[in-house]
Amino acid sequence: MIVVENLTKSYQRGHFALQNLSFEIVPHTFTAILGASGSGKTTLLRCLLQLTQPDTGKIWFQGRNLNQCSALELRQARTQIAMVAQQFNLVRRRTALENCLGGCLPELPLWRCLTSQFPASLLREGLAALERVQLLEVAFQRADRLSGGQQQRVAIARALTQKARLILADEPVASLDPETAHVVLRLLRSLCDQEGITIICNLHQVELATQYSDRILGIQAGKLVLDVPTHQFSNSDNDIIYRTHLGSI
């Protein structure tokens, strides 16, 4: 599905946010990425989508090299990849439902985007996605008037509406209470199992990662320090990911 080769990114000279990462994601799997705060998880996801330009390294998606393809090809690839950003990045002045439809703009004629006259079939799809994240009640509320967890779920619903083959979720349950977090992760898991969607998910809670993922990648200070199937994940692996970090306190 996606192949990363020697990915390196540094924002400031001499300090690497990502250093020489290589891995391959098999289709229809659920991969969790663990790592301490500031270790480079968000940067990695953004590099995959070319939202941040990697310094060196290659990224292949469905056999296409995303670093070097044309703008049009990149756009086509991006329609296949949905992203749930860490800060949600909703359009503040649009309703939750409209924000969901943000996932399927390429299908819409321009005038509908301009006048916000979305076809009913699409609205129904958006509502269905909102229902899956338990947000039907606030579907018509403006995004900047939603609670933190509601915003996060709208971002997830937007990714669902996009009907992508790959979902990149950046801490999708950080602002959710435990019950809702499970609902969301169960949802992602079932997408993976039943609809064959590939999922890459940054997580902070190790239990959730072990419970829902197929494979765990561990990042520490920009380096890939762990890559194991979830059932092999052990407490010592946990230490590998977070230990040195604690050592530097």
Next chain:
Amino acid sequence: MIVVENLTKSYQRGHFALQNLSFEIVPHTFTAILGASGSGKTTLLRCLLQLTQPDTGKIWFQGRNLNQCSALELRQARTQIAMVAQQFNLVRRRTALENCLGGCLPELPLWRCLTSQFPASLLREGLAALERVQLLEVAFQRADRLSGGQQQRVAIARALTQKARLILADEPVASLDPETAHVVLRLLRSLCDQEGITIICNLHQVELATQYSDRILGIQAGKLVLDVPTHQFSNSDNDIIYRTHLGSI
């Protein structure tokens, strides 16, 4: 310390974000507020600080009625209360360190705010606060270039620099990895124990709440459904907070 009487707030007619809440917070305690996403936790904290105007009800802080006091009195009260917002709300174009100093502007002459020439003693305080949340390394990085968890910790450091008597923290560890989350909560706990600072903290992870707090308030759909000392908190209480919510799925 703080007394809440019959607090009610509704954003939309007929739908209450908070309904008839009353409780009293004893000084030098650590109170955790639990509740499903959208249950009104953020609204409650914002009402305490009068950032959101409650519809009815009274809020007393150190014997002063915050609803009815003058603007000056409110400002004085606010210097005593620090808030860690759910979305961090940092000034994007200032460095992490400068953002920390945002907590002690009332002490500064205006020209220093305008020219960003902060006295060295204050800068040291800011650095010390950043150090407590393990952020010394990015002290001089602009806030909008920090990772999500780093931003959250800067917001916490800002609250520390404010040297308030009461800290309202809205999900202060949502974006943090488990190790760092424990560091931060240990820090808050020690502030409470050693410096006698009162802490009210919205949390999503029940384990963290039971581990660090003295008392747990449960909010469900805007109503106070639980108010127990932490050592009495049981699994059935957990159900009370989240159950009905799940029932409506």
Next chain:
Amino acid sequence: TPTTTQNSNNSPEVASLTRLTFGVGPYFPIPNENRKQFEPLFNALAEQVNLPAEVTVADDWIGISEALRSRTLDVAWLGPWGYMLARHNDPSLQAIATVKYKDKPTYYSVLMARADAPFNTLEEAIAQSQQGTKLRLSLADVGSTSGWLVPQAEFKRRNLDPKVVFDYNEGASHAAQAIAVLSNQVDIASDYDRNLDVLTDEGKIDKSKLKIIWQSEPLPNDPIVVRGDFPETIRTQLQEALVNLPPEQAKTLLPKNYTGFITSDGSNYASIEQAGLLVGKLK
């Protein structure tokens, strides 16, 4: 142009004329006044050649001159200086008539001062200004014949630079000039003789409190100008209509005190052209 080929050339052009467009400059200071005062004349003229009239009032010669040059305007009432500038811009313009004011085709530019000023002539004023504190001189808008061009030419003739000799200012309106002198905002101001009469008539100034310290040679009154390539036949018709305007009709068609037109081929504006050349604004 040779008159023999006229007719064959003109007929298609005449046919293509569906209306006559007239333009008039800022003769009266108030824009609506301009339209009211000049529209009857232009309407009557157009009637003579059986074409509908369209009148535009602009507040400067620039627009009119540009429109004449680009052939989007047929006939215009210009000021003498405006005419020279426009013809400089487009030599194919032709004056066909000069208007008469109280039966005279000429007027004068004047420089005036307060009646109690310690000088009586321009020479004395210059001398005083060069020795003691500078006198304040105000000329009118650079598009004005009497208020700017002619006094400028006079200074040039005397080899003086008014900006050096005087505390110099330009751009004022004619209406404000006399008032500025009387209210002691300036010491010397330019104007034309007729305007002083009008202002006195309207009770805006008391002429006896002013004195004239310099008066120009007679200047030709305003011309009626047609654009280049204007059909010869219609031009002649217009010219005849203008020149033969009976005095009693002139009273109703023209602004007050204007009594008719004399024919002109532009040669009576030579003095203006010379002044323009002298101040270096024509080449």
Next chain:
Amino acid sequence: MTLPFTKSEVNRVDNFPDLNAILATEQRRQGGVWKLLHRSFWGVLAIALLIASARTARVDLLQFWQRIPTVGEWLSRLFPPDFSELPIFFEAIWETLAIAIIGTGCAILVAVPLALLVARNITPVQWLATPLRGLLNLLRGIDTAIFALFFVSIVGLGPFAGALGVAFHTTGSMAKLYAEVLESLPSEPIEAIEATGSDRLRSFAFAVLPEALPGLIGISLYLWEFNVRSSVILGIVGAGGIGYELLVSLKLLDFPRLCTILLLILAMVSLIDAFSAYFRQRLN
């Protein structure tokens, strides 16, 4: 819990909520027909206004297209530019720049506090905002020339009167545009600083200014540039500058001279634009 539709509706449909019904309810709530009427009323009004304007302005696109080819000839008259009076022009430019600097500078000083009082999201005294907006309208509504003439009666003819006129008139525009920038700022960081008990001015200096500065600088330089360009009008108070020279060239139909002045103004505008871009970039 905000429910645009009744709770029973959600419960009734239980696991398969009727999405169509929800959509219909929402459309009803937004008042479908009524809103449509309302919108079409405004639409019709706008179109009517546009047509009426086009008539009054005697818009005639046909003629426009037909005569477009004459453009080249017009432009050709501008060449070659006449550089003989360059020193005079430079002096005039400097005079204009100086008047604009003084005028715009004063306007900035007054406009910043006014904008703070007028911007709806940060004004500390809501009731003052409306009368102050009126004052700004007044300042904007009275032309530079009128202010300048007014000040002539105080400080006499000359550039000072012009600078004062520029200052007063510009204050109105500047405070309005400043306020617009301030109103478009995200409110959360400002609120976060105010929540620490800091007063308005300090919150402004700390949280608003860094975010707004690029916008404010852009507007200030734009208005400065504008004042430089529009110095035409100051000729009447004896403070002409380059704008007046331009007007004179126009009036005398001296196109080569006009061309030189245009080139100078263009250079100036481009310089100010580059300056603005440089400044704003340095702030990032």
Next chain:
Amino acid sequence: MTLPFTKSEVNRVDNFPDLNAILATEQRRQGGVWKLLHRSFWGVLAIALLIASARTARVDLLQFWQRIPTVGEWLSRLFPPDFSELPIFFEAIWETLAIAIIGTGCAILVAVPLALLVARNITPVQWLATPLRGLLNLLRGIDTAIFALFFVSIVGLGPFAGALGVAFHTTGSMAKLYAEVLESLPSEPIEAIEATGSDRLRSFAFAVLPEALPGLIGISLYLWEFNVRSSVILGIVGAGGIGYELLVSLKLLDFPRLCTILLLILAMVSLIDAFSAYFRQRLN
């Protein structure tokens, strides 16, 4: 992991990092003295410029203060306003409004795509932005009057030429100000929409427009209002309107008439301002 100081420094001090040392390192890194020099250079330059300007503009505050009391007298001359020509003025206002509507309307149509191409954060073709900025400077640098004159040779004297002049000149200002609004938008939501593979135009319509609309409307109405106010110059192509009436009154020193016109303009400016406020509020 970004370290403004070397890692060893942090490790060395271990549990008690030397905060002073860190501060000093950072100050060194920012280049203390050098930066100070740099800053003071700009500061001195600015002050020198200001003083030079004040001299050129012959600023004389003493005289200003001394003669302030004469203000009342000047103002008293404005009263009573002379309402006798009101119908004429209304006609002039409508003409001006119409020209401004057509001119500003056309400018909006052209300025929106231009602004999209020029705003640094959303332009799809970076290399085009700079030449286009040059074009905008050109449009801004050439006065309405000159454009109007130019169009006289195409469409003849009259309001149409004026409207075209307004349209061309305004486009420059409008695209610049629009671009400034667009550049100040938060980039994240736009990026989020682009990350779904949507193209520029759709992202703009979906994510940029709703956020930017209040600002864009504010600027459009401001420029419309500005065009109404500044119609003075259109007199030269025979499209004077209310601005020209104002200038005439001023030149004739007819103060009661001037007062009436000022009142009318004020009313108009206030109306447009209220209209703008209403519009922007409805968008919230």
